[in-house]
Amino acid sequence: MFGLCQNGSLPIKINTIKKEIVLTANIIDGKKIAADIRKEIAEEVALLNKKVGVSPALAVVLVGEDPASAVYVRNKKRACEEIGIRSVSHDLSAENSEADLLKLIDSLNNDKEINGILVQLPLPKHISEAKVLEAIRPEKDVDCFHPVNVGLLSLNKAYLKPCTPAGVIELLDRSGIKIEGKDAVIIGRSNIVGKPAIQLLLQRNATVTVCHSKTKDIGEKCKKADIIVAAVGIAEFLKGNMVKEGAVIIDVGINRNAEGKLVGDVAFDEVSKVASYITPVPGGVGPMTIAMLMKNTLTAFKVQRGIKD
Numbered sequence: 001m002f003g004l005c006q007n008g009s010l011p012i013k014i015n016t017i018k019k020e021i022v023l024t025a026n027i028i029d030g031k032k033i034a035a036d037i038r039k040e041i042a043e044e045v046a047l048l049n050k051k052v053g054v055s056p057a058l059a060v061v062l063v064g065e066d067p068a069s070a071v072y073v074r075n076k077k078r079a080c081e082e083i084g085i086r087s088v089s090h091d092l093s094a095e096n097s098e099a100d101l102l103k104l105i106d107s108l109n110n111d112k113e114i115n116g117i118l119v120q121l122p123l124p125k126h127i128s129e130a131k132v133l134e135a136i137r138p139e140k141d142v143d144c145f146h147p148v149n150v151g152l153l154s155l156n157k158a159y160l161k162p163c164t165p166a167g168v169i170e171l172l173d174r175s176g177i178k179i180e181g182k183d184a185v186i187i188g189r190s191n192i193v194g195k196p197a198i199q200l201l202l203q204r205n206a207t208v209t210v211c212h213s214k215t216k217d218i219g220e221k222c223k224k225a226d227i228i229v230a231a232v233g234i235a236e237f238l239k240g241n242m243v244k245e246g247a248v249i250i251d252v253g254i255n256r257n258a259e260g261k262l263v264g265d266v267a268f269d270e271v272s273k274v275a276s277y278i279t280p281v282p283g284g285v286g287p288m289t290i291a292m293l294m295k296n297t298l299t300a301f302k303v304q305r306g307i308k309d
């Protein structure tokens with residue numbers, strides 16, 4: 001027997017054969033949703049290019065030879081290419097000083113042809129990430145890490161939104177999941193994911209609880225949540241018995257388990273039997289982060305050129 005779901009996507013399967021109800025969650029397909037967003041952005045970029053004769057440009061700065069960072073940067077540049085955003089690479093060796101990097105940021109800040117600046121983290125230890133991120137002009141800060149943009153976000157005035165949590169909201173919206181009035185639990189309070197996710201969910205009128213490494217009885221708090229955003233960085237941290245039946249689960253985590261397999265912060269097999277919606281890893285939040293980076297680059301371009309929607 002199949003139960004109908006809100007948005008007509010994959011149905012909830014109710015197995016009544018053993019006289020017990022086994023829910024199988026709808027899989028939120030982040031790969032598909034991110035592709036839809038990239039397509040929408042590409043269409044807008046093409047239209048704007050016809051109108052003003054220029055396309056947005058993103059400076060992508062990589063310092064050092066960290067292999068994971070190199071992959072992230074490659075994926076971001078590939079997305080730019082697909083969309084029609086010009087990406088300008090600045091690959092610096094790890095031997096460069098903090099002053100060298102600050103000088104580069106300064107020149108990118110002053111380059112009218114560059115709309116967004118992305119500095120891939122982590123940076124080598126001898127370079128202060130805070131100093132570098134604060135050196136990026138807020139209007140070109142497409143990662144939304146600058147204190148001015150963090151402040152604007154908390155005042156609900158941000159036009160650039162932090163990519164990963166903004167991607168979480170898009171996943172919920174585009175899956176037809178109502179946020180307003182829901183009890184949301186975020187696990188993790190990092191500056192990149194957890195804290196901005198608080199603001200974005202609050203702005204959508206969710207009631208937000210934040211759990212972190214010093215929180216007591218996390219399972220109890222999660223068990224009451226309608227929506228759980230797991231951004232803890234511990235493989236399969238959220239178990240089936242910590243989740244309320246029918247809850248919506250967004251898994252931000254990217255971890256390797258003991259067998260070296262890529263897994264999220266959610267024990268997918270058991271949680272998907274309890275939840276109504278769930279994001280997979282890979283293919284959930286990950287692709288959304290890049291899609292939202294592209295969106296921010298387009299927004300920065302429009303704001304800098306005074307182009308209204």
Ligand code: NAD
Binds near residue numbers: 187188191232286287
């Ligand atoms: P982080 O390490 O900066 O923060 C982790 C948070 O989890 C901290 O606030 C900490 O208080 C909390 N925490 C740690 N141990 C805990 C415990 N035992 N119980 C409860 N809370 C605990 O991590 P982050 O940068 O926010 O990233 C979190 C995860 O999301 C990582 O796996 C990371 O790789 C992933 N991530 C994915 C994307 C994406 O695009 N999909 C983007 C950013 C981060």
